[in-house]
Amino acid sequence: MVNFKIEKLSFSYPGQENKALSNISLEINQGEFIVVCGKSGSGKSTLLRMLKPELSPKGKTEGIISFFGKGAEDFSLRDSAEKIGFLLQNTEYQAVTHSVRSELAFGLENLGLSSKLIRLRIAELSAYFSLEGIIDKKISELSGGQKQLVCLAGLVAMHPKVIILDEPTSQLDPMAAQTFLDTARRLCRENGMTVILTEHRLENVIPAADRVIVLEEGEIISDTSPELVSTELFLSNEFVNRSMPVQMRLHASLSLDGKAPLTVAQGQRMLVSLVGYEPEITVPEREKALCVSDETALEVKNLCYAYDNSGYVLKGLNLTVKKGSFFALMGANAAGKTTALSLMSGILESKSGKINILGRSLKKYKRSELYNGTVSVLPQKCESLFAGNTVREDLENILKYENKNKEEKENLIAEVSRFTEIEGLLDRHPYDISGGEMQRAALALVLLRNPKILFLDEPTKGMDNLFKNRFALKIKELCKRGVTVIMVSHDTEFCAEYCDECAMIFDGMCALQKNRYDFFAHNYFYTTAANKIAREIFPLAVTERQVLELCKANQQG
Amino acid sequence: MQSKSARLTILSVLLFLVLAPLTLMLSAKYLDSRSYYIPAVIIILLSVIPFFVFFENRKIKSSEIVIVSMMIALAVASRAVFAFVPQFKPTCAIVIVTAIAFGPNVGFVTGSLSMLVSNLIFGQGMFTPFQMLGMGLVGFFCGLIFTKSRYRTDKLIVSITGALLCFGVYGLIADTCSVLMFVTDYTRESVMSIFASGIPYNAIHAVTTGIILFFINKPMTDKFTRLRVKYGVFEIEN
Amino acid sequence: MGTGFKGMHPASTFVFFVFTFVFSMLTSHPLLLGISFFCAFIYDVKLRGKRVVSYFFTALLPLSVLIALFNFLFSHYGVTVLFEIRGIDFTLESLIYGLIFSVKTTATLLWLDCFNEIVTGDKIIYLFGRVSPKLALVVSMVLRFIPLIRAQSEDIANAERGIGIATESGKLRGRLRSTARRLSVLVSWTLERGIDTSDSMSARGYGLRGRTSYNSYVFSVRDAAVLILSVFATIAGMFVNSSLTASYNPKTEIDLPDAFSLVLMLFLAFIMLLPIITDLREERKWSISKLKS
Incomplete structure (x- = not known):
């Protein structure tokens, strides 16, 4: 019918x-x-x-x-x-x-x-x-x-x-x-x-x-x-x-014949038929993180937190984040990721444990100092930032009480909106633009605070891959300018592709903190599709590009 | 449809006009126990019915029913937003801006239901019917005065009128409940002393409502206007 | 859903409580009030346990004293003058009636406490829906939006803190302005996204003719019995109330009950104990079936 x-x-x-x-x-x-x-x-x-x-x-x-x-x-x-x-x-x-x-x-x-x-x-x-x-x-x-x-x-x-x-x-x-x-x-x-x-x-x-x-x-x-x-x-x-899906992309980039593999299992078979079980080259090349310095931007020691009597959400979290890196905090639902983010950014006050921001204890910062040029948070739900009739109105509102003259403020807004590509949206109502555009506007708003450490709460939710790519490039650009970006995320593919370091929260503690390649290469379920497809043959390959390059190298050899 | 709704509304008004005096007469004659709470509640219920019947039978779009529900929910729940200005309760102000935007009937329904739901959450009390009528009438009068008036955007006039209605209508009706709960011998001084004891509380409520109105009237009106243009809600209020 | 009296049909429980309210408010006879007060108190204790005791001592008792005192100070009827200050008589009758009135209020408030425990939000929505389905839907939607709005206002507060624009202390004017902004964000968010709710309603056929209203309550013989008994009890209560004089003005006259009134009183007491009897019987049934298994 x-x-x-x-x-x-x-x-x-x-x-x-x-x-x-x-x-x-x-x-x-x-x-x-x-x-x-x-x-x-x-x-x-x-x-x-x-x-x-x-x-x-x-x-x-x-x-x-x-x-x-x-x-x-x-x-x-x-x-x-x-x-x-x-x-x-x-x-x-x-x-x-x-x-x-x-x-x-x-x-x-x-x-x-x-x-x-x-x-x-x-x-x-x-x-x-x-x-x-x-x-x-x-x-x-x-x-x-x-x-x-x-x-x-x-x-x-x-x-x-x-x-x-x-x-x-x-x-x-x-x-x-x-x-x-x-x-x-x-x-x-x-x-x-x-x-x-x-x-x-x-x-x-x-x-x-x-x-x-x-x-x-x-x-x-x-x-x-x-x-x-x-x-x-x-x-x-x-x-x-x-x-x-990765298996289909591999199939197409290697210009293989026949039907593309739809599942991970089919992808694994495709790979085996291509390079056999024991190819010569199995160690992938790694991209170097460009902008990470040796200085520590954020240090968390033995952080504990409980909302009420129902038990601790964080039970002694330890983290170190290098200046200028793009850092991902991962973990299952309700593992305490967002709580950790709120504590590190000073939204919540920690009761025990130490948080050092740029070498100084978080507790020693005045609020006005902390959020004016040091820390800024992009919330998960961007709607929570917009009150005005136009995007511009909301951006101006952020700068309202800062000691800058009108021209400086306008320049600042112009610069930030150029960076986030929202120049065309400034005079639109925040709810007349699409979800992705609203997120960019929210990023602009948060960047007006000129943070040295930028926190992002699940930013890739609802983004398609094209948009994720553009978004990641923006973040990388910020990192190049020396901004440290700390992100809470579920998105394994995104983290494996773009983050410098990843950490996993489990049971209120940091279960694992490593660079992205080592982080994912040793996980079985919590890893990328590319790694799942290639793990029997190239156990260290995490991203699609690595798998692709290894395939090509072995074919030529 | 429209005529049926009109008929039912007229019927319920007539019902009120007949039954309310009857209740009064009967209770005056037979209630020697001087407990007028129950007749008062009966009269309140009778007076609320016409508004509800009118709302029930009017044709209402899904977007409109959503907006009414949301405004009631905001009236009840936005207290959380006011955590840092204790003493300030936003309920009355939100009922008033809703009434101004959407007219007397919606205003009444918003007011009375926000009190009902608020009590649904915190437990019903003997005040519930009185609060429902009081807040409903505040919404009704604000809708009546401002919806079609050019003063609707005038911050000062709206907040002063709102404060006065909050004090005079809501405060008076809610205090009537206290009178019925406390007084057994209705002399002028006993009744007046109850109303007088309510004045400080009502005055604070009224003044804070006025202040909140002063701050939110403009942005709220903008938002409603936008909704009206974008989704075509509440185009005709009758 | 609940078991025992709480599991009964909303209409029956509602009519039962209307009976208790009307009866407690209308009667002034100490014996009748005593019955009402006693039944309300033990049922409330059964429902809410120790909390009732603290409720009684911290709220009800002070209120009763206040009512009695107020009455004593402002009402000057009666023939038995206790003392006189500046030409105003303070009478025994007004003191007694004040006390009676406060017991009346206390009993009603105790029943109201039971009412809040038994007739939950869902039941009120159901009862409301019998009279006005559209308003019942509105109430149900409001109850959906309230937790949502609370969560959102929390999100907004955190978002503001995260960029340092939250004014939560300091001068009132600043706090007020910050609060107004928060409210503005909240209202925009709620109303603009509300279009999804409205789409979701139309997509599921809201607005078609002949909407019914669903309820999960089944009206059983037991429910009918409680309903009818409550109606009878209301009538019986009115009758006893009018046949037994309890007058406090100008002097205190209280009739002792005759045989017929006594029978009716027993009937009324039985009805008021009905909830607790239902609950206890149900509990016994459970414990027996547990023992057997």
Whole structure:
């Protein structure tokens, strides 16, 4: 059965010249698992929203969309509510009611089902999604992953034919993201639901997909099976080049024939068939960190912290961070990473332990001195920084009480906005710009404080690989200027690629602190996909580039 | 639809007009125990119903229901933001700015529900119905006075009016509850002494509300205007 | 959900508490008030344990003294003058009635304490939803947003501290300005992201005709029994109250109960003890089934 049939669809937002979607023709059939990808601003979200009449943006539309064989006019809102489920990326704001039970019932109430029937559906759902442990909880007591799963369950309760997921895991940590995607896959495989999904973290979804649609500037540039995407587009398209899973990228960069490997296991086999089990060269070359000096920027000794009587979050943390380095603090959920960051940046006050910043005890800094030219923190949720009607207003507000004349302030703002590439956004409302742009604006705001040590809390959440790359280059540039950057992150790939040193918090202590290569090469689960693929053959290779170079070296030899 | 809603609202107003005096008469006649709390609560419930019926039956977009809920939640929860200025309670000020932006009916609902929910969290007390009516009426009057007035953006006028309403309407109604709880013999001096003892507290509440209003009226109005333009919410208030 | 009386249908528990409130507020007969006070007190202790004792001594008792004192000072009816100051009579009747009134208030507040324990937020939303589904939805949404807003205000405070623009001490004006900024950030954040909530609602068909409202409560025979008994008890209470005179003005006259009133009183006491009986029976059932297994 055909779910959607789109013919020559073009769309532009009111008041904008260029088309958000142009000339799209597409047919989506029942039971397909479709991944829609493309860099941010390529029209993914717009396309997805066009498939859900209640959420379709208003603007100039050309072409035809038919839903389940009906034209758009004949497809009522009730049909749409019953047949098409739509999940957004914002985990916090899409739950409507206060308890899990009422959240599951919400859609069914709207459809007018009786209490008895709703009770039955909830019972069924709670078994399928294993919600037994949380069914009587309040939404606010759930973790992000659980919230998103409950929202999905709330959609599935309505027995839709299609579920559309708009970057559903961008706010989740890797484990929760995996659980969520597994559930979505199961709905497709076991119950024949059509799943249409956009994602920025393609590693996990590509292997599960039946079809991958790549968008660029509102046009479909590829609509094919996952094995073929990378071979078709690898050289021509920067997004595909950067974002596909490592095994596929290796396959394409080595210009091998045949189908690309989709999973890590297939990647391992590919590597073995290429260089055998015992190649000659196995030690990869390492990039030297350029800007790290021998001076210590931050030293943490025996840091302990507890929020209340429920036990210590940190139990004697020790860390040393070199000046000018890009340092990553990693660890599982609730391991105390963010607490450590708050303590090191002086947001929280430590009760025991020592923190030295640039050779001086944190306690000896006055607040005005600490945050004016020494330390600055980029919070995880950038919304927490914007109050004004324009970005400029918020930037100016930061400098309001500093002893500088108007010209100096303007120059400072101009410089920072040039660096973060937000010059064009200064007169826009902070909530009219995209998430990525808002993050850059937040970085600008934080940099106005002219920090010597910059703290970042999970900055790569919700970024696609292209953007991560640009972001990392900016950070590296800061490091070159002598700024020490300390980041809390879950993102193994990003840390392995760009950080100078990594540390892992476990059990309230620092379990491991090493340079990025040694850090990841000795982990089994907590490591990069490139390392997982290559570990039997090149145990020390951590990044994709290293694996690639080793392969090439052995082939030539 | 609209006529049904109008009919129901008129019906509930009539119900109030008939039943409220009846309650008064009956309790005057049969209640020799001088406990007027229960009749008072009955009259309050009767007076609240028309507002709720009107809200229940008006057509309201999902974005509007979200905004109303959010403003109520802010009225209750933003106390956390005011941790460093103790004595300052933002609830009344937030109800007032909501009422000014979205009109008397939404104002009433915001006011009364924020008191209900606040008590839902901290435990219901004997004051609940009185607080609901009091705060609801503050919202209602502010909506009535300012929504269509050009003074809505005037910091000073809004904060003074807000403070006066907070003192006169909310304070008076909440203190009525104390009167009913304390007084058994309704002489002028006993009743007045209760109201007088409430004055310092109410005055602080009113003045702080006025000050908060002075600070937040402009930014809040800007934000609401933006929402109205961007999402087309609450275009017609009737 | 809860077991025992707490597990009963919200309508039944609500009507029960309406009965206790109305009865305690309307009666002035010391015997009837005593029954109400006693039942409320032991049930509250059953529900909340030791905390009730401290609640009683730190809040209820001072309040009672205050009420009695206030009444004694401001009411001057009655025939038995205790003493006279500057031509104002202080009477025994006003003292007694003051005490009666304070017991009345205390009993009501104790019942209210039980009410808060039994009739939880979910039940109030349900009851509200019977009258007005849309307002019940609003209340439920408000309860969703409150923890969210609290978490966000914490985030905002930390973000401000992290760039050193938080003014948390010093002059009031500075603190106020800082607070106003925080509120401004909070409101923008909440309202702007709220569009996602609204999208999520429309995507799930909010606004379609014929919305129902779901509840997970089942109305059993037991619930019906409690409901009907509570209604009967209200009527019986009114009847006893009007048949037994308890007057304090101009002089104290209190009827002793006749046989019929005594029977009704026993009935009322039984109803007021119903919650605790239900709970104790349930607990016994559990402990027996545990022993057996």
